[in-house]
Amino acid sequence: MRNQGAFKLLLLIFLTVIITAHAAAGGGQYQGSAVTTSGKKSFSILNTSYLQGPLPPDVDVNNNKWADIFKKELPDIDINWIIVHPDQLLQRQNIMIGSGDFPDVMPMTMAQMIQWADMGIVQHVDGIYQRSYRNIYNFLTEDDLKLTKYNGHQYGISVPGNRLSNPGMMYLRKDWLDNLGLSMPRNLDELYDVLHAFTFKDPDGNGQHDTYGLAGTINFNQLWAIFHSFGVQHGANFSWVGNQLVPDFIRPEMRDAIIYLTRLYRDGIIDKDTLVMNTNQLEDKVVRGIVGMVGATASGISSRTLPNMQRANPNARIEYFLPFPAPDGNIYLPTGRNGTRMYGVSVKCTQVDAVMQFFNWMIEQDTSTLPFFNLNADKIYNGTLGIDSAPLGTKWVVEMPQNQLTPQATIDLYRFCYRTHSGTMQAVGDDLLFEITQTRIDLGLIDSIFLTAQQYTSKYGKPNGVAVMGPVYAEYMNDILTYWEETIASIISGSRPITAFDDFVRFFYANGGQRVIDEVTVMNR
Numbered sequence: 001m002r003n004q005g006a007f008k009l010l011l012l013i014f015l016t017v018i019i020t021a022h023a024a025a026g027g028g029q030y031q032g033s034a035v036t037t038s039g040k041k042s043f044s045i046l047n048t049s050y051l052q053g054p055l056p057p058d059v060d061v062n063n064n065k066w067a068d069i070f071k072k073e074l075p076d077i078d079i080n081w082i083i084v085h086p087d088q089l090l091q092r093q094n095i096m097i098g099s100g101d102f103p104d105v106m107p108m109t110m111a112q113m114i115q116w117a118d119m120g121i122v123q124h125v126d127g128i129y130q131r132s133y134r135n136i137y138n139f140l141t142e143d144d145l146k147l148t149k150y151n152g153h154q155y156g157i158s159v160p161g162n163r164l165s166n167p168g169m170m171y172l173r174k175d176w177l178d179n180l181g182l183s184m185p186r187n188l189d190e191l192y193d194v195l196h197a198f199t200f201k202d203p204d205g206n207g208q209h210d211t212y213g214l215a216g217t218i219n220f221n222q223l224w225a226i227f228h229s230f231g232v233q234h235g236a237n238f239s240w241v242g243n244q245l246v247p248d249f250i251r252p253e254m255r256d257a258i259i260y261l262t263r264l265y266r267d268g269i270i271d272k273d274t275l276v277m278n279t280n281q282l283e284d285k286v287v288r289g290i291v292g293m294v295g296a297t298a299s300g301i302s303s304r305t306l307p308n309m310q311r312a313n314p315n316a317r318i319e320y321f322l323p324f325p326a327p328d329g330n331i332y333l334p335t336g337r338n339g340t341r342m343y344g345v346s347v348k349c350t351q352v353d354a355v356m357q358f359f360n361w362m363i364e365q366d367t368s369t370l371p372f373f374n375l376n377a378d379k380i381y382n383g384t385l386g387i388d389s390a391p392l393g394t395k396w397v398v399e400m401p402q403n404q405l406t407p408q409a410t411i412d413l414y415r416f417c418y419r420t421h422s423g424t425m426q427a428v429g430d431d432l433l434f435e436i437t438q439t440r441i442d443l444g445l446i447d448s449i450f451l452t453a454q455q456y457t458s459k460y461g462k463p464n465g466v467a468v469m470g471p472v473y474a475e476y477m478n479d480i481l482t483y484w485e486e487t488i489a490s491i492i493s494g495s496r497p498i499t500a501f502d503d504f505v506r507f508f509y510a511n512g513g514q515r516v517i518d519e520v521t522v523m524n525r
C-alpha cells in the first residue's frame with residue numbers, strides 16, 4: 001500500500017525501542033546453537049502451548065520429567081525450549097525478527113516462510129531434509145513438499161497432520177428445538193426463524209430472557225456454516241471465478257452473507273460479545289447453555305464442551321449442522337490441506353543436522369500396529385507412561401482421564417510434555433483416520449459427533465484454492481486482511497453501512513489486489 005514504507009519504518013522504530021529496553025533489562029533471550037563444552041550439540045526451539053491460560057510460574061520448561069526424556073533419548077543433543085501461548089506467538093516472532101535475536105528453530109506459516117527466506121532469516125535445508133528426515137520424507141508427496149518450498153528450496157520442516165484430524169463444525173441445540181416444537185431448518189429463512197426463537201422464545205424454559213441464537217469468536221469468525229451456505233469462507237480463502245483465483249472477501253456472495261449476518265446482529269440474535277470473544281470464552285458460554293448455535297472444532301466439542309455441557313444440564317443435546325447448498329448448488333465445508341504445518345531453521349543455527357535428527361526422532365513411524373506417524377509425545381499419551389495429553393493439544397499433560405479435566409485440575413496436576421506444533425498425532429489417509437476415530441469413540445474418549453464431522457468434511461470439504469503463494473501475496477495480504485477484519489466487524493455490528501464492503505473491494509484493487517490474484521492464479525493453476 002502507498003504508505004507501507006512509512007508504516008514499516010514506524011514499526012521498526014517501535015521494535016527498536018522495545019528491544020533496546022529489553023537489552024537493557026538483561027540482553028538477548030535466546031541462546032544460539034553451539035557445540036557445548038561437554039561436546040553436546042545444542043539448539044533452541046520456539047514452540048507453543050495450548051494451556052488455557054498462562055504458564056504456571058513455577059514451571060521450568062527445561063527442567064522436568066519430560067525434559068529428562070529428551071536427555072535420555074537424545075544424549076548428544078541439548079535442547080533449549082522457549083514456550084509461548086499461541087495467542088502470543090506472532091507478537092513474539094515480530095519482536096524477535098526486529099531484534100535479530102531469534103531461536104534456532106521456530107514454527108512458521110507459508111507467508112512467513114516466503115518473507116523470512118527473502119529477509120535472510122531462515123536457511124534452506126535442502127539435502128539435509130532428504131538425508132536426515134526419512135521418517136516423514138518418505139511419506140510426503142510432491143504436492144505436500146510444494147507447501148514447504150520456496151524458490152525451489154526446502155525451507156519448511158513439515159510436521160504431520162491430516163486435514164480431517166480436527167475439522168471445524170457448527171451445531172444446533174437439539175433439545176432447544178424439541179422444547180420449542182421446531183425441526184432442523186432447511187434453508188436460511190428457516191434458520192433465521194430458529195435462531196430468533198432461540199433468542200426470544202425461552203428455549204431453555206427457565207422463564208428468563210437469557211439466551212442467544214448464535215455466537216462466534218472475534219470479528220465473527222467460527223460462523224463457518226453460515227458463510228459456506230453462501231459459498232464463501234471468512235478469511236484468506238480463494239475460489240476459482242472464471243479463469244482467476246479470487247479471494248472470497250471480494251465476491252458478491254460474501255456481500256450477501258454479510259447482509260444476512262447484519263440482520264441477525266441488528267435483531268439481537270447474535271451475542272454481541274462475538275466482537276471480542278476468544279474460543280475459550282465462547283466455549284464457556286456454550287457450556288453454560290447461553291448459545292443455541294455455535295462453531296467449534298470436532299475435538300473441542302466432542303471431548304470437552306459436550307461432556308461439560310451435559311454435566312451442567314443432563315438434557316443438553318446437540319445436532320450437527322450441515323451448511324445449506326451454496327448458490328452454485330454444492331455443499332461446502334471448510335477444510336485445510338495435509339502438510340501445511342512447518343518449522344524454519346534460522347540462518348544463525350550451526351547445528352542443522354542435530355535439528356533434523358531431533359525432528360526425525362520426534363516424528364517416528366509406528367511400525368508396531370498401524371502405518372501411521374506418531375509424535376513421541378503422543379506415544380507417551382497413548383499409554384507408555386499412562387497419561388493423557390490430547391485435550392491440551394501440545395505439551396501439557398495431566399495424569400487423569402480427559403473427561404475429568406478442568407482448568408484448575410490441569411494447573412494442579414500439570415506436567416510438562418513436549419510436542420512439536422502439530423494439529424494432530426497422525427498423518428494417515430482418511431479411511432484409516434475414521435478407523436482410529438471409531439476406536440477412540442469406543443474407548444469413550446470422544447463423542448461420536450467427531451466421526452460425523454470428519455466424514456462430512458471428507459465428503460464436502462473445500463480447501464482454500466491457494467496452496468502455494470509467492471512474494472506478492474506475502475507482501476500485500478497481511479494489510480489487506482487486517483482491513484478486511486475491520487470492515488466485516490464494523491458492517492455486521494452496524495457501525496458502518498453495507499457500502500463499506502464496496503469501499504473495501506476498491507481498497508483491495510488499489511492496494512496490490514490484482515497483482516495478488518495474478519500471482520496465485522499462475523502459481524495454483
Ligand SMILES: [Ca+2]
Pocket residue numbers: 202203204205206207208209210211
Ligand atoms: Ca431462558
